[in-house]
Amino acid sequence: MAQVPVNVTVTGAAGQIGYALLFRIASGQLLGADTPVKLRLLEIPQAVKAAEGTAMELDDCAFPLLQGIDIFDNPGQAFQGANVALLVGARPRTKGMERGDLLEANGGIFKPQGEAINAGAADDIRVLVVGNPANTNALIAQAHAPDVPSERFTAMTRLDHNRALTQLAKKLGVSVNEIKKLTIWGNHSATQYPDIFHAEVNGTTGAKAVGDQAWLENDFIPTVAKRGAAIIEARGASSAASAANAAIDHVYDWVNGTPEGDWTSAAIPSDGSYGVPEGLISSFPVVSRDGRWEIVQGLDIDEFSRSRIDASVGELVEERDAVRKLGLI
Numbered sequence: 001m002a003q004v005p006v007n008v009t010v011t012g013a014a015g016q017i018g019y020a021l022l023f024r025i026a027s028g029q030l031l032g033a034d035t036p037v038k039l040r041l042l043e044i045p046q047a048v049k050a051a052e053g054t055a056m057e058l059d060d061c062a063f064p065l066l067q068g069i070d071i072f073d074n075p076g077q078a079f080q081g082a083n084v085a086l087l088v089g090a091r092p093r094t095k096g097m098e099r100g101d102l103l104e105a106n107g108g109i110f111k112p113q114g115e116a117i118n119a120g121a122a123d124d125i126r127v128l129v130v131g132n133p134a135n136t137n138a139l140i141a142q143a144h145a146p147d148v149p150s151e152r153f154t155a156m157t158r159l160d161h162n163r164a165l166t167q168l169a170k171k172l173g174v175s176v177n178e179i180k181k182l183t184i185w186g187n188h189s190a191t192q193y194p195d196i197f198h199a200e201v202n203g204t205t206g207a208k209a210v211g212d213q214a215w216l217e218n219d220f221i222p223t224v225a226k227r228g229a230a231i232i233e234a235r236g237a238s239s240a241a242s243a244a245n246a247a248i249d250h251v252y253d254w255v256n257g258t259p260e261g262d263w264t265s266a267a268i269p270s271d272g273s274y275g276v277p278e279g280l281i282s283s284f285p286v287v288s289r290d291g292r293w294e295i296v297q298g299l300d301i302d303e304f305s306r307s308r309i310d311a312s313v314g315e316l317v318e319e320r321d322a323v324r325k326l327g328l329i
């Protein structure tokens with residue numbers, strides 16, 4: 001194994017997603033079975049000990065690709081030399097907290113992390129924000145990393161994409177492998193729009209295969225969009241293994257490319273495509289080619305889809321304006 005290890009920084013490493021994610025990174029699932037990795041874990045001081053416990057377990061797995069683990073409570077050190085950064089740690093919404101309070105609290109996390117990425121990350125840094133509100137947290141981090149190409153900041157809607165694939169596959173009685181070109185548009189929130197009008201299923205579209213607009217509107221869309229809340233209700237904790245799985249899928253495809261004849265969903269900075277204001281970090285149909293995300297162009301958007309996309313993008317605009325007002329971007 002002559003390859004130089006890839007530095008992967010994970011924030012919130014002692015949390016539940018961190019616990020589901022780190023072993024998969026170390027086993028080679030994030031970057032590929034031939035790519036050695038070094039883990040750089042960032043936690044708040046109170047959780048460093050728990051992160052050390054996870055690091056002991058990682059050691060005990062004797063993963064051949066894992067070439068080192070360092071633990072930090074300081075973003076400046078944690079992002080030094082990072083090639084991939086998974087920003088998982090975030091401030092959750094607690095009782096009585098308004099959206100503005102949540103955005104402000106997260107600004108206190110993602111602003112210094114953006115600055116640290118700007119100051120010390122490797123030239124090829126790729127950032128995936130998982131911590132909620134993911135799209136706007138990514139926007140905050142990006143705003144404080146002016147020397148990093150803006151398209152390197154992304155937020156995760158792959159979990160929503162995977163959720164939508166399974167809901168549609170179950171409805172149609174097919175395997176998820178038989179469904180291509182499904183799209184999540186907009187925000188990783190309850191306003192997101194899972195679009196099956198362009199999805200392909202065995203020679204027809206997802207919407208035609210279903211042939212049931214009432215199911216689409218009253219069942220499919222709300223089930224996917226509110227799945228996070230349903231998991232919290234059922235588990236008493238938010239989705240962790242499925243979120244870690246989606247983070248693995250996102251970065252693996254970003255680095256290694258998406259399969260021919262299909263696309264996936266990721267929240268990436270808008271270039272104005274599909275009327276989404278330039279610069280917003282919004283979910284689109286995307287392919288990855290040569291290590292870069294590209295928005296799939298030329299899709300016809302009917303009135304139904306347009307209004308759903310506009311609603312979710314409108315929420316992103318509100319979030320952007322709120323963090324702008326707070327001086328966070």
Ligand SMILES: NC(=O)c1ccc[n+]([C@@H]2O[C@H](COP(=O)([O-])OP(=O)(O)OC[C@H]3O[C@@H](n4cnc5c(N)ncnc54)[C@H](O)[C@@H]3O)[C@@H](O)[C@H]2O)c1
Pocket residue numbers: 011012013014015016017018042043044047088089090091092109129130131132133134156157159160188238239240243
């Ligand atoms: N985008 C998605 O699809 C998606 C899906 C599931 C969860 N999430 C979000 O992911 C985030 C993490 O979820 P979790 O279940 O792992 O939460 P968790 O509470 O179990 O873990 C979060 C960890 O982050 C750490 N942390 C807090 N502030 C930090 C900072 N400034 N620097 C480094 N670490 C910090 C905490 O100490 C904690 O260990 C939440 O915001 C959650 O809402 C997003």
Ligand SMILES: O=C(O)C[C@H](O)C(=O)O
Pocket residue numbers: 132159227228229231238239
């Ligand atoms: O953490 C949450 O609020 C839910 C999470 O974003 C999810 O989609 O599962």
